[in-house]
Amino acid sequence: MPPRSNSKALLALPTTYAKELLGPLLATSTKLDVAKSALFYYLLLVYTRKAYWHLRARGILASVKDVYVLVSQFVVRLVLRLPSMQKKVTTEMSKARLDIENKLVPKGPNVTRHLTIPEEGKSLEWILAEMEKMDLELNGQKGIWNEGKLSGAVYHGGEDLQKIITTAYDRYCVSNPLHPDVFPAVRKMEAEIVAMVLKIYNAPATGVGVVTSGGTESIIMALKTYRDWARKTKGITEPEMILPASAHAAFDKGAAYFNIKVHTIPVDRFTRKVDLKHVKRAINPNTILLVGSAINYPDGAEDDIAGLSALAEKYGLGLHVDCCLGSFIVAFLEPAGLANGDAKGKYKLSPFDFRLKGVTSISCDTHKYGFAPKGTSVIMYRTPELRRFQYYVNPGWTGGLYASPGLSGSRYVDLLSSIQPALFADL
Template identity: 60%
Template sequence: MSTLSVPRIIDVVDVFQRNCTLDTAKNGVLVYFFAKRALKLWRHVRARGLRRSFTDLYVFFAQKTLRLIIKLPSMRKKVDTGMDDARAEINRKLLPQGKDVVRHLALPKKGCTLEWILDEMEQMDLEAPSHTDYRDGKLSGAVYHGGDDMEKVLVAAFQRYCVSNPLHPDVFPAVRKMEAEIVAMCLRMYNNPTGAGATTSGGTESILMSVKTHRDWARAVKGIFEPEMVVPASVHAAFDKAAAYFNIKLHSIPVDPESRQVDLKLVRRAINSNTIMVAGSAINFPDGCQDDIVGLGKLAKRYNIGLHVDCCLGSFIMPFLEKAGFPSEPFDFRVEGVTAISCDTHKYGFAPKGSSVIMYRSADLRQYQYYVNPDWSGGVYASPGLAGSRSGALIAGTWAAMHYMGEEGYISSCRDIVGSAKAIREAIQTLFPELYVLGKPQASVVAFGSRAPSLNILEVGDIMSKKGWHLNALQNPPGVHIACTRLTVSRVDDFIRDLKDAVWDAKGCPEGKGNMVTLYGLGNSSAIGPEMVGAIVTAFLDALYKA
């Protein structure tokens, strides 16, 4: 019987140890991988609940199956035919038709006169398939008109600063000063004079910047590299956009069907160690209701995360509610836990389109919004937001509008606009037993749905469209809303009268062929419905760029 030498024994032990170390490392990696996946799954289920998680899973597999079915030759032909018809209809409604339409597809050989340019613009208005006169007052939001005198103020500001660029504050010091003063005035309106902020191109950019800021803050301060945020289902789609752009997982929390406020218990359950922020609206776009900002603030403070309050639609209405004689719930920087607020100056501030303000509780937080590149070959590059070069004319117009209105002007405007919304809300509640108002809107928006099974509220919306009203269609639940503006104030009685006729017609002989019924009916038709709606919307976006 042979024996092992001492060196041989050492070699065997060494091989054993190395194998054990390798196996241990492999097992460790596998355990880490599965533990990480299990933790993500647990957080997902905890945030959404078992029912919604199973629903998500069902929809996922249903969509996969339906996509395979659609690829079958017979089905593919039907889908393609339907999409071709939809594209043709979109083009018919958006694009000027006829042989006499002049299309400008290349630069003219010689420059044109101002008179020719103005005449051609007028002709293009006349050629449009469905030109809407916004001054008629039948628009829901869209145009926040400050009056003919305000137009003159804006045009004068534009003319003076039409070539200015805030990217060069040494060249245009007045524009820099006006921009800083716009932010300062908004911060004071929202009760945070010592805070910080920046101007943006609109509410979407303001929200994008806030999400990016909280993401970078959480990475630097809390070491979060897989960020998540928790928002109400009623919050603006810009938060979904930010999640897609910045690779952030978004948990959309249902709102209470009666109050239309987000369920704080579900928000708390969805918060975890990767959460960077929560959000609330004052007011939200779909139904004009306000979330419980105080409750959300307590959660934000408890878990040391951000709280963004979206006041883009509330803008210059919410800060003046009390002074205009209307009830108001806390929503601004006086609420502990609020770290950022977005306010659109181009809505009820009557500034030119393309202007908004993002505000932060402190300048320390705002620094995480900035982009700085000290190594660029073109020199040190820095910008406060997404844009590099910007229009100083927009800043000048915003500054001019805010000074032209003043506090008294905004209080008066708030009183008129909210008063008209209140009149519409009360009329729906008292004169229309078939309808109900969503939640308890307190500002400029009134949303309503149908409580009668035989009445399709989207059919009502389509009939109102035929009467010249441009209202917004809602889903989950289906509804229609009107965002009142100064132009709406004189048309309240007309709206109520037309709504009566529309409800009567929708109950009597519904067509079921209008835009609202068709589009949102398709979206709810099956698991693949939203994807088909997406294809139609993509065709719509394509049509916007057809010359």
């Protein structure tokens, strides 16, 4: 052992011993062997870290269950490749396909089908009569939604509002928001719709947004935004997100589109709120986004958005609040004096909007309780810097500058133009 007083010698010991141990190995190894070993240990480190993060997020029992599911799926795929099984599956699929076709696309002597474009154009009277006939053939009536027997799917503001909406359709049906220089009124409408919705969600002065084709597109565009934001600002190339088990399936859909790993967190059995301790445990260096609902689709419960906001602030993450269903209900509960719940304090609404500093984006459907036509929603961001990552711009296209704010190019101005009348109407 070297003398204790020789501190430099002590500091040099690890290097000295490493040279003594690895020297002979390096001397007898080729550069290719060294490269192979380095690659092996690098991959071992990468996958060990991934396994640790997954175990930490899911827990041992849940991880074992995940492995069991993967193995089971693999075995099932192998079994289905057997000729006898393939024949049976084909037969059953044909039966199911025929059953679905009979239900959704009825055939028979009393059902008219139009499968080719007519050689001669039809009159307006003929077209209207054909629509009426089709409704009677398929529904036998105007539809069960008219009788108030349908939960969800249809959010109808009444016949008077419907007349206002169809008038707006007629006025702007040839317009296109992709060309705001040609249709400036449409651009003005979109900007004002976004401003109205930002205000009811208490956005700061920096708040911005975009009108989309519905809640799913709002959610998908938010995921695209956070993926690109994290890649640009944090260098994250394998993004992950954390969402409650009660979150809308559009989050899984968007994650599949943009290759984002999803950590699904269970919700409390009674409160139906996401487990914040579990959320915190799932956060790792690749996490880009937390998700909460106000309110969710499965049971109408609100997540602890304030708790999620605190986590998002602490770890520098995005927090998206899905208010697609809550939309114009939850935003007005507090102004209406209903945010404190009933006399016993049950059903109290917790903070969920931009007043929570950790909330960075919110989706709100105008086509639900805003009673605008189906196919309209608003995605809101706290800052224009974040929204910038939603846009696509191609300045080098041979057709000229191409830019669009969302998935669509040309957009549904007939739907967009009827949002504002729906919000203006006094009915």
